[in-house]
Amino acid sequence: MAKNGVFSRLRRFEKSEEMDDFSECLDSDEVHVLAVDDSLVDRKVIERLLKITSCKVTAVDSGRRALQFLGLDEEEASVGFDSLKVDLIITDYCMPGMTGYELLKKIKGSSTFREIPVVIMSSENVLTRIDRCLEEGAEDFIVKPVKLSDVKRLKSYMFGEGPIQRQDNKRKLQEEPSDISLTPSPSSSSSSPSSDHTMSPSQSSPSVSSPCSPRSFLSAPCSPISLDSPSRRFKTSNHD
Amino acid sequence: MEIVGQLQKQYVEFSTSLYREGFLDEQFIQLQKLQDESNPDFVVEVVSIFFEDSEKLINDLATAIQQQVVDFKQVDAHVHQFKGSSSSIGANRVKNMCIALRSFCDEKNLDGCLRCLQQVKHEYFLVKNKLETLFRGISHLKENIDSFFSFLIHHFFRRKK
Numbered sequence: 001m002a003k004n005g006v007f008s009r010l011r012r013f014e015k016s017e018e019m020d021d022f023s024e025c026l027d028s029d030e031v032h033v034l035a036v037d038d039s040l041v042d043r044k045v046i047e048r049l050l051k052i053t054s055c056k057v058t059a060v061d062s063g064r065r066a067l068q069f070l071g072l073d074e075e076e077a078s079v080g081f082d083s084l085k086v087d088l089i090i091t092d093y094c095m096p097g098m099t100g101y102e103l104l105k106k107i108k109g110s111s112t113f114r115e116i117p118v119v120i121m122s123s124e125n126v127l128t129r130i131d132r133c134l135e136e137g138a139e140d141f142i143v144k145p146v147k148l149s150d151v152k153r154l155k156s157y158m159f160g161e162g163p164i165q166r167q168d169n170k171r172k173l174q175e176e177p178s179d180i181s182l183t184p185s186p187s188s189s190s191s192s193p194s195s196d197h198t199m200s201p202s203q204s205s206p207s208v209s210s211p212c213s214p215r216s217f218l219s220a221p222c223s224p225i226s227l228d229s230p231s232r233r234f235k236t237s238n239h240d
Numbered sequence: 241m242e243i244v245g246q247l248q249k250q251y252v253e254f255s256t257s258l259y260r261e262g263f264l265d266e267q268f269i270q271l272q273k274l275q276d277e278s279n280p281d282f283v284v285e286v287v288s289i290f291f292e293d294s295e296k297l298i299n300d301l302a303t304a305i306q307q308q309v310v311d312f313k314q315v316d317a318h319v320h321q322f323k324g325s326s327s328s329i330g331a332n333r334v335k336n337m338c339i340a341l342r343s344f345c346d347e348k349n350l351d352g353c354l355r356c357l358q359q360v361k362h363e364y365f366l367v368k369n370k371l372e373t374l375f376r377g378i379s380h381l382k383e384n385i386d387s388f389f390s391f392l393i394h395h396f397f398r399r400k401k
Contacts, residue, residue: 041290041325048274048282094320123324145267145328148274 031159032056036066036091036103037121042144046090046121049151058086063098063106066091072110086116088158090142093122093129101133108137117158121146244384248392251377255396258374263367268330272397287371290329294364297322301357305350315353316345322360333363 033055035046043059050057060066067073070086089107093100100120108114117139122129130141139158142150258264275282297318304315323338337360344352381392 039293039321039324039328041286041293041328044286044289045271045274045328048279048286052274052276094324096317123320123327144324145270145330147267147270 030054030056031087031155032058032085033088033090034066034069034086035059036061036063036089036095036100038062038092038095042092042121042146046146049146049148050090052148053151053155055088055155063091063095063100063103066103067106070107070113072106072113086113088117088119088154090119090121092144093120093124093133101129101136104133104136104138119154244381244388247377247381247384251381251392252396254377255374258370262332262336263370264330265332266330267327269397271329272393284375286329287375290325290331291368293325294322294334294368297325298361298364301360305353305357310350310353312345312348312353316342319345319360326364331364331367334360334367337363 031054033050035043035050035057037043037046037059038061040061043061047057047059058069060069064073066089089103091100091103098106100122104118104120107116107118114137118137119140119142120133120138121142121144123144125143133141140154142154259268271283271286301315301318301322304311304318319338319341323335323342326332326334326338337356341353341356341360344356378393
């Protein structure tokens with residue numbers, strides 16, 4: 001990510017004359033997330049979840065708009081109006097027009113943007129869907145409704161503080177392989193009895209038990225890591 | 241302070257009942273975590289968006305289901321949205337009723353859909369009423385003692401049901 005960070009800073013300085021808000025382009029510390037969801041309620045929630053974890057957020061209502069924002073709309077090479085470098089894309093799966101999966105494919109198919117981690121959100125806890133997304137290069141898959149702990153965990157393993165932090169996480173993951181989340185999850189006794197939620201204690205994504213450190217995870221080409229964990233966790237889910 | 245104590249008790253009893261009776265679930269508690277001094281009206285704002293969104297969805301559903309030839313895929317698409325938004329704010333009973341409605345759509349059971357849609361609407365208006373009462377309760381408490389109020393809310397919403 002350091003390599004990308006330097007590149008983006010250079011690019012931003014070049015473009016700084018065109019930008020009104022000069023102070024924004026110098027702030028490369030904040031993680032900038034592009035959130036894509038057709039639901040207004042969900043956009044409001046995800047935006048707040050991200051802001052409260054100190055991320056900069058751009059929320060759009062469709063895959064099309066996401067591509068426009070990235071400058072990937074018409075042609076690959078178009079630089080376009082992507083004022084701030086995007087560090088993470090989090091998208092809903094089920095959307096009219098372009099699905100989150102199609103958006104994922106477009107991003108991973110772009111030489112400019114395929115390095116950007118993409119996280120898929122979905123209310124449907126379907127193993128084949130999850131596998132398909134991971135195989136296509138999604139970094140993670142979050143089952144809706146999205147909680148604060150989901151976003152914190154995501155941010156912490158993707159944009160973790162420092163080597164010590166990552167070491168701790170790594171050790172913790174190795175010690176407790178059956179743990180689903182890095183942060184202690186709230187008591188599961190209050191989870192809803194709805195048949196939609198087949199997982200417990202949390203509905204976190206499968207790849208969290210990966211032993212890879214966050215940085216190497218990002219720069220390496222995305223491959224479905226620890227597929228045995230999704231199977232283990234999702235084995236009881238075979239409904240749509 | 242007597243009045244605050246009484247209001248607090250009523251409010252806590254009312255809120256607890258909402259969780260106990262399944263109107264609200266853990267996700268509603270999650271929303272509270274997103275509210276703070278910088279965003280003091282977050283929950284009310286999201287819920288208001290939910291109300292507007294839901295009323296539109298209910299109209300769309302009514303229209304879709306009254307067509308001469310019902311397009312169940314279209315009905316299902318609307319229900320899916322409704323299920324999603326109700327789940328996102330913790331409106332548990334609405335969500336569950338949407339799940340039931342989706343089953344009827346899958347079966348292309350028009351009669352079942354019609355009856356279930358009525359149930360969905362019923363649950364929606366129930367929870368809407370409850371939430372509005374909840375928020376009124378909050379304003380009322382707030383009117384009385386402001387700082388005492390923030391302690392109470394913080395204390396209550398951190399408790400599990």
